[in-house]
Structure formats: C-alpha cells, structure tokens
Amino acid sequence: MDWNQAYEKGDFKNWDFGSASPELVSYLAVRGLPAPGSRALDIGCGGGWDAIFLAQCGFAVTGVDVSPKALSLAAMRAKKAGVSIRFRTGDARNLPVEDLSIDFANDRGCFHVIPREERHRYAEEIWRILKPGGHLLLRGCREMSPEMEESMRRSSIPMSPITEEILDRLFPTERFFRGPVLPIRLTGEDRPEGLPAHIVLITKR
Template identity: 40%
Template sequence: MRPTVPDVRSYFTKAYSEKLPSRHEWTAGTASPELIKLVWDQTIKPHSKVIEVGCGIGTEAVFLAVRDMEVTAVDISESAIETARKLADVYGVNVDFHVADALNLPVGDGEFDVFCDQGCFHHLTDEERGQYVKEVLRVLKPGGLFVLRSFSDKIPGGPQPRRISSKELIDTFASHFYLEHLERVLSFSTEQRQFPLGWFSLWFKSE
C-alpha cells in the first residue's frame, strides 16, 4: 500500500530498513541517463559542489563523486545512508552523507553549484513546497543549477508519489529560478507502473 502525504517519511524510513535495495521499485542500480548526460556535456562542470536530497542508497551521489564532484547527500533513512556509505567505500570516493530532511538541510548558505532532486519534491505537501523552495535558494550559489526529476501527471493515479503538472512546477519555482529545460522522460517499467513518464527539468537560480 502506498503512503499518504503525512506519513511518507516514516514509510521510506521503514522501507529502507526492511527490504534489500533491489526490492524497491525506485532503485535502478545506476545514475539516470539525464544526470549522466549533464555530467557528460559538462552542464554540471567538473569539480562542482553538488548536494543531492533524497539520495537513497547513494547511487547517483557516488556516480557524481566518481566523476570528480564534491558531493553532499541527504536522506531521511538511516538505513539508506548506511548502505550509501558502503557503496562509496566500494568505489573509494568521499561523499558527505547525512541523515536529514530536505526541508532542514545541515549545510551552510550559498555553498553549492548544483542542487539535485530525483524523487523528493513529489512527496511534499502544498505547505511544505514553500519551505523546500527556500532551502534550495538558501544553499545554492547565485546562478546555481537546480536539477529536478519527479513524477508527472502522465503517470496513473495513487496518493504517493504525487502526480505533478507542468503548471505546478512553474507556479512553484518560476518566481525564483529561470527555467532552462522541461520535458517528460521515460523511467524503468516496474510491476506497479508500465512505461512511467516523469519530469526532468533544469532551473537556474536568479542572480
């Protein structure tokens, strides 16, 4: 059973502590093609300072560290972070992992060139979205890149993750960020969802 909005944090904390990573439908075992391309074409430049929220078991955080980024990664699940640290050890890279909430990040102001979110924003309530925007703005440098990937309204129903429309994205972020790119992209099919289409968007913080 999928969680409702109020108990989504406890849902993921429990899920990571009770199941192997391969048993979670959101685990891909690799960085997404969209993130790989951003590094490949140097939209995310070498040696950038990157923060990832909702990092899970650290697959993308470790990918970024392997590609010479200075990475901080956050998840609400202690079990997920424990696994992520082991993965970083396997690759011999340093990632600054934290057990923390995306709405209260344990980092200073204006520290990061890039803010990455794959699958956190679409779990927030309407009330939490405002605080989320404040945190993204707080930790990004002027002109910093915000990479957002989320469920879209083209994925069939269910209370969680929330299905997000393009209007919601623009209404939430356009007052503070320049929209560079917005498209629906295909994710891996699972038993729960065949050919799911989510959002991939790039935003730059206003100077």
C-alpha cells in the first residue's frame, strides 16, 4: 500500500472523518485530562484529528506517519485549530521518539496493517518508548470476512486481525497489563457502517 499516494489522490476517507475518533474522546472523558507535562504519541496519525484533540486536551503531542502528504495535511489542520504538534515522518516499527518518553500512545488502525511477521518490532517499540505506567490505546480490525478480504485485494491495504492470542504473545504479562478486548466499529467518511474492530488498553508495567 502506497500511503502517500492515497493522500495525494484523496483516497483516505475510509479512516478520516473530520474530528477526533469517538473511542479516544470516550477514553479521555472517563480517564480525565493529563497531568501537566504529559506526552502523547499518535502512531499512524494520518490527517491529524486525534493528535489535534490530544493537544487540545493538554498533552505535548508527537504525530508520526509514513506519509509526508498526510503529515502536511495534519500540520495544516493543527495550525487552523491553533495547537502546536510535533509531526515526524516515521514507521511504527522504528518510532522517531526517545526511550521512556511517552505517557500515552494512540493507535487507530496502524497496528493492523503491519505484516504479522513484523508485529514484534512494533511491540518492542511500545516497550521502549512508554514510561512505566504509560498506556497504549489500540484499535484494529477483529475479523476478516470474505467481503473484507476482497476489499483488501482491491485497495491493497494489508489488514490482519487483532485477537487476544496475538496481543498476549506480543505484549506478555511480565511487561504489560492488558485490559479487556472489546468489539467496536471504526468509522470514516466513506465507511459510515464501520469496520468491525477491537479496542484494548495496554499498560506498561
């Protein structure tokens, strides 16, 4: 999948819908606003809506994406919203942030497009960058129906489900505490019906 080309052509509305994701808003409504100086990382930040919301809530935010075009769009939106965000080009398997520097990491649909054989690198990066007690709010697809597999073939988006078994293997209990894996739907402007997905909160011990 050429993510930069998707943004250049405007083919990103399946996951971009003009505001912060409802799951992230709900999370902060329950958990409360961050302590002063807290740092957040938006992994696969795309057009920046979640990163902007995190900055509005008081986090010092870094947004990372592989697509320079997405980051350009995100920076424009952040400027319009009146917030300061550090946007960096980078890969979730090699995050351009310091060790033990992040209080909260946000991932809406990045992990599930990482090839299965590379997912351990993502988990190692989460372990590296989170402070002890830091959280990862992770969302991604929960099942691969024939319709989804056909859609993937047409769009060249390589999704793979998030399951309890996969999470427990990559985020072992000696390193992380895993909350319940719950069903949700990930919506977008061109996907109002939503993508069947899972949400889970993972905390570094």
